[in-house]
Amino acid sequence: MKEDLYNLAQEHLVRYGGDVFPTLFTSAKGTIVKDSQGREYLDFTSGQMCATIGHNHPAIVDAVHRAGEKAFHFFSGMIPEVVAELAQTLARDWLPGDLKRSIFINTGSEASEVALRMAKMYTGGFEILALGGSWHGITGGASAVSMASDRKGYGVPVSGIYVIPEPNAYRPYIDKATEEEAALANLDLALKMFDMQSTGRGAAIIVEPVVSAGGVLVPPKAFMQALRKAADDRGMLLIFDEAQTAFGRIGTRTGAEYFGVVPDIMTMSKTLGGGLPVAAVSTTAKIEDDIHSKKFAFYTSHVSDPLAAEVGLAVLNVIQRESLVARANVMGTYLRGRLEELQQRYEAIGDIRGLGLLLGVELVTDRTSRTPAHQLGALTTQKCFERGLSMNIRRRPERGSVWRIAPPLTVSTEEIDRAVDILDRSLRDSLDELAASKAA
Ligand SMILES: Cc1ncc(COP(=O)(O)O)c(C=O)c1O
Incomplete structure (x- = not known):
């Protein structure tokens, strides 16, 4: 059988x-x-x-039951109470700086799509800088900024994507006395090339705090700080993809906390659902107010689902309690x-x-x-x-x-x-x- x-x-x-x-x-x-x-x-x-x-933690099993007794799903515009609670918990206990407004969807790929759409709408630009070896998802926009994905055979990718060679202390593209100097020299060269090619319509720099699929590479802190400055200097937003690094995996609440850098947009997914499809994107009130005024939209069938939020809250509680x-x-x-x-x-x-x-x-x-x-x-x-x-x-x-x-x-x-x-x-x-x- x-x-x-x-x-x-x-x-x-x-x-x-x-x-x-x-x-x-x-x-x-x-x-x-x-x-x-x-x-x-x-x-x-x-x-x-x-x-x-851990797989099938009793708190997740309970959360699924709890949701089942109330509701798994509503019309997209009906915000469940538990979604408001999860948004508050993220803003209050987990996210750095002014990241206070969140949207809840299902997968990391979707979260990347949300973040890229937010950045494009806020800045009015479309150019995105991503790291070599990056992985932000498999859907159209997300795969276009994922250099570890196999890009052959799927037609014309989204345009306006530029690559910063990933800092790799074991296999540096540019060798210098220290890892930090090498990473900064790499970035400096990449930014010069970008500025040469740019139409002046930059939207965002997207980066994983630890370049995971690309070989578990931890950039030096100075590199992340330099990315923050590079984004600011060009009127671009900084997006941290924290699919893997948020909520404890790397020994801090987030990658942002480890690097001491606050991004404009943070995406979270895998570790928020603890095995169920739950993802979030958080940004500042300033950015959210602006894109809302421009009619930002990301309504999917499962945006703001109560089941996902119930599970997300349970996962965050367990991480704190244990x-x-x-x-x-x-x-x-x-x-x-x-x-x-x-x-x-x-x-x-x-x-x-x-x-x-x-x-x-x-x-x-x-x-x-x-x-x-x-x-x-x-x-x-x-x-x-x-x-x-x-x-x-x-x-x-x-x-x-x-x-x-x-x-x-x-x-x-x-x-x-x-x-x-x-x-x-x-x-x-x-x-x-x-x-x-x-x-x-
Ligand atoms: C850093 C990062 N971002 C985004 C994704 C995409 O997430 P999903 O597979 O849930 O669409 C992944 C998945 O491996 C990831 O590792």
């Missing part, structure tokens, strides 16, 4: 890209997901970076330490980076050449999965294979130890297997 379902999936589902597993999945709880053969996996991807409070922001730092330090032990034993682990519980481990053939070890990354990831550890590897030709290691913030030290043990054995076996096949 279960075999049949797997075959049916092959026959009737559109293949939508990304890593696909050789089995179907049935349930999830905390850090563990289960497949239809009853096998358990430690989920060190947090379900595509969403389940920061002190998960602080926990991300404690567990992140522990996990990083365990990975650094492996690094001492494996030449192939070239770099370990990241913040809190958003860590990147870059694989190389050797530390001198830093040649990307793609085969090793793919094989080890597969062996980890076979042994019960689900890991996400980011592979780009221009950079190494990078594991993005991001378990739920509720992960235990025992789970981390089990995961590191699986990683250790899988890496050893993969290196042996690749060496043997080379020798043969």
Whole structure:
């Protein structure tokens, strides 16, 4: 029967890209997901970076029930009480500066569309600066500013997009004495090129506080501050895409808090829903008043849905009640330490980076050449999965294979130890297997 379902999936589902597993999945709880053969996996991807409070947290289950007793959905113009509560909670407890007005939608891609539409309407411009290696979503506008997405085969992209090379301390485009100097030199050159090409109709700079899909790159603080200035100097807005970084993952309330930079618009998604489709975009009253006067619109079937808001509120409450922001730092330090032990034993682990519980481990053939070890990354990831550890590897030709290691913030030290043990054995076996096949 279960075999049949797997075959049916092959026959009737559109293949939508990304890593696909050789089995179907049935349930999830905390850090563990289960497949239809009853096998358990430690989920060190947090379900595509969403389940920061652990899969199927009882508070989320309760929130879904609560919403079910009241309403899942209304006409778009009927604002549910719980949406007002969530908007207040975000403004009061989580967002920096004057980010006081929010809109609630469902996915990160949608949130990027909202943010870009806001910036274009407010400034009257259309040009957008985005970072190399960025990922802001798969829909039209969002994919146009996503340089880690595959752009081939989908026709003419949105025009007016310019790229700032991403700061990458391990593989700098421009090498300087310090990481900060290199990042600033990069930016300086990119802005010169942009100013040369610009029609003078700049709208926004959009950036992830940690360039995650692009290889878990943490820009220097001075780089983010320089982006703030670059936007101001050009009358553009600064958009932070905090799909992954908001609400504790990196050990601060938001990426904005970590960098000490307040954006004009912030997008939030994955970590707000804890596994359910909830997204938000927040901006200042000044910007919102202005675009409202120009008839800003983003009414979708599911804007301001009560179910999404009930879940979002529950997730934020759990993060506060269980002190998960602080926990991300404690567990992140522990996990990083365990990975650094492996690094001492494996030449192939070239770099370990990241913040809190958003860590990147870059694989190389050797530390001198830093040649990307793609085969090793793919094989080890597969062996980890076979042994019960689900890991996400980011592979780009221009950079190494990078594991993005991001378990739920509720992960235990025992789970981390089990995961590191699986990683250790899988890496050893993969290196042996690749060496043997080379020798043969
Ligand atoms: C930083 C960032 N922004 C936006 C998105 C798009 O979110 P969604 O997949 O929910 O549309 C993602 C998804 O991976 C992301 O990582």
